[in-house]
Amino acid sequence: MELLDNDPTNLGKKLAQSENIMDGLKDLIRLCGDDPDRNGLEETPFRVLKAFLEYTEGYREDPKEHLEKVFDVDHQELVLVKNIEFHSMCEHHFAPFFGVAHVGYIPNEKITGLSKIGRMVEGYAKRFQVQERLTNQIAEAIEEILEPNGTMVVIEAKHMCMCGRGIKKVNSSTTTTSVRGVFAEKGESKMEFLTLLNR
Ligand SMILES: [Zn+2]
DSSP states (O other): OOOOOSSSHHHHHHHHHHHHHHHHHHHHHHHHHOOTTTTTTTTHHHHHHHHHHHHGGGGOOOGGGGGOEEEEEEOOOEEEEEEEEEEETTTOOOOOEEEEEEEEEEOEEEEEEEHHHHHHHHHSSSSSSOHHHHHHHHHHHHHHHHOOOEEEOOOOOOOOHSSSSOOOOOOOOOEEEEEHHHHHHHHHHHHHHHOOOOO
């Protein structure tokens, strides 16, 4: 997988080596019924390729590592980071899905910087994804690095593959949840999360 090389400075080289992908994209344009050589579409295969490398930047990092900057703080109550915006790519249709993630955990000695949680979410979002896996990966990263008493992640997202094709449900959104530790065991912890979320 040459395109998933770790060196971002090789981007230009990668693009130059991707003639076959560009040819394939030209074929796709023809198949859809347009002329890949007309003015507006001429540069499109190159732009699509470049955009895909950006959509999938998360493969070139281990998002968990953002959480490794931890602080010892005597705080045993819920930490909730709401409305972390993300953009991801549905792996079934290569169509965008986007929305917000709400990430909460009950620390057990280790806490991390609030912005680090956002960076971690971004790292998993910038891959080919399904919303359920994205939700679980975020929860697992928190569990593994911070070893908290509990973790709860809620993601609300809109999927362009549901909005733009087939059953055109423009306003539908999908909510997924992942719970670990006390959030799975104790109803009141989950309630606290949801109460703070809806406030
Ligand atoms: Zn889809």
